[in-house]
Amino acid sequence: MEPYETSLDVAEAVRAQSALRDQLDLTNSLGTAPEFVAGLDVSYEVDSRYAAAAAVLIELRTLEVRETAIAYGEVTFPYVPGLLAFREVPILREALGKLAGRPDVLVCDGYGIAHPRRFGLACHIGVVTGLPSFGVAKSPFGMQFVDPGSQRGDWSPIVDDGEVLGRVLRTQAGIKPVFLSVGHRVGLDQATELTLKMSREFRLPEAIRKADFLSREELRRRRRAG
């Protein structure tokens, strides 16, 4: 069974998710100094059927963009909370495949293991690419947490059923925090460190921000072209 074939219904997707979860590696395999991160994001047309995905490769040391890639196409799977990956992974992989450079780690707009079935978008992307990955989400997704301190770098645990699944992390003083969780082959401390490193100026990590802008720009460009 192909993990993301277009004909899956919700029940089949849940089963496919469960099968993929068996391949999840929660061990940190990032070295002390990863060099390149690829940020991923998807923007949708108004009809929510066609979308643009962006992959932005940035150099961690400088936060400068090294390379970008775009994919555009129809998204068939509906948005179902907990199954976002079945909607976004195919087009994200297409964008990723256009990158010539190889990222050391991927950052997704969404959740990793802080997920109802412990297997969010960042886990999917990590497992299917084999690359280390983690997720940075903008809203709680029903997760239980207490507000972290107001300073940059302050965090509090995301807990579900007594399990620590991630962190609510303040990336900018006095600004709404982000919701961090690991995807694949990355430790929570490493993901936290990378997120802070990439969020020097804004709430969201640069790689995700750039991917967001780029995918939106692609939609605008196509609208203007016809």
Place this chain on the structure above:
DNA sequence: GCGACAG
């Protein structure tokens, strides 16, 4: 049964 619900 009803509301909540990453993007």
Place this chain on the structure above:
DNA sequence: ATCTTGTCGC
């Protein structure tokens, strides 16, 4: 996610 104006603030 996306539809949307003005507005407050640096």
